[in-house]
Amino acid sequence: MRHGTKMAGIVAVMLVSTPAVSEDLKAYKLTIDGVSVDIDPGEDATVTLPNGKDARVRLERNAFATFSSSSFSFVHPSAVTVTKTNLPKGIDQHLMASAVGSMVIIQEYSDMNPVMLNRLMLQEITKESVRAGGKLTQKAGSRKLADGTVLKGLTATVKSRTDQVAYEVMSYGTADQGVVVITSLDDDNAAADRPMIDKFWQSLKLRMGE
Incomplete structure (x- = not known):
């Protein structure tokens, strides 16, 4: 004891x-x-x-920061990080996602013009929602950047019983390089996340051939 x-x-x-x-x-x-x-x-x-x-x-954080790659740059909220993934065949993928899932994806191609991939990219990013019963509608679209550069592609929505998500798949390329840009915005989160998407498009700059 x-x-x-x-x-x-x-x-x-x-x-x-x-x-x-x-x-x-x-x-x-x-x-x-x-x-x-x-x-x-x-x-x-x-x-x-x-x-x-x-x-x-x-030490204070600025409200916005600039992300730069070899062929593009854009302004984003400094609290939202941009991640890079190296994919096969000379493709780098850059992802910016908000806390609630709104996304900007830029695929950067170093050895091909990707403008023919818009429809394939849209199918790939929406296939799970469509398989779950969502209805996909799409149409041709375009985005004109501040310097006059025009990206062409598709705008689409996937509507389910409980929500609706808006997508854009736009691309631009030269003879042997280019980018595919994909944005995703859920209607339920549009008020909070649309400024992030709008800021991206307003500030996006391409540097093809430099």
Whole structure:
């Protein structure tokens, strides 16, 4: 019995001696003149510079950021990340998706003109919804960018019993390169996510042949 009591006392001492809370890790490291401090967006911190002077710093996130690739660029909300996936046959896929699933997909082709792929891409991105009973309607469409470049393709909707999703599949290409652009916007989330889609189209720039 005394042995058990002694072990309980040791465990109690260990628990008291262990720090209750560990320091939280920060998302960013800010470096000024060789001095670094860990910091999160919106936080203030004090940095002691090599000359001994304290500097008060603050890290803030801009509302928008520019994503650039070899053949295009666009502006997006800085809180929404753009991911890149390398696909076979010289294709890079870039995806921007909101928290509720609205999407922009850009497939970048480095060795072919993809303008004939619009209908295939639309079928691929809507096939699961159609198999589940959704009704697909589509028509020819186009998008004119700020610099006058025109992308051509299809606009479509898939309507089910509970929701409706709008799609655009547009493409542009030269002799041996190009892009296919796909956007997806659910009617239920249009109020929140349409500004993201609109900002994308307003800011999209293509650099074919550069």
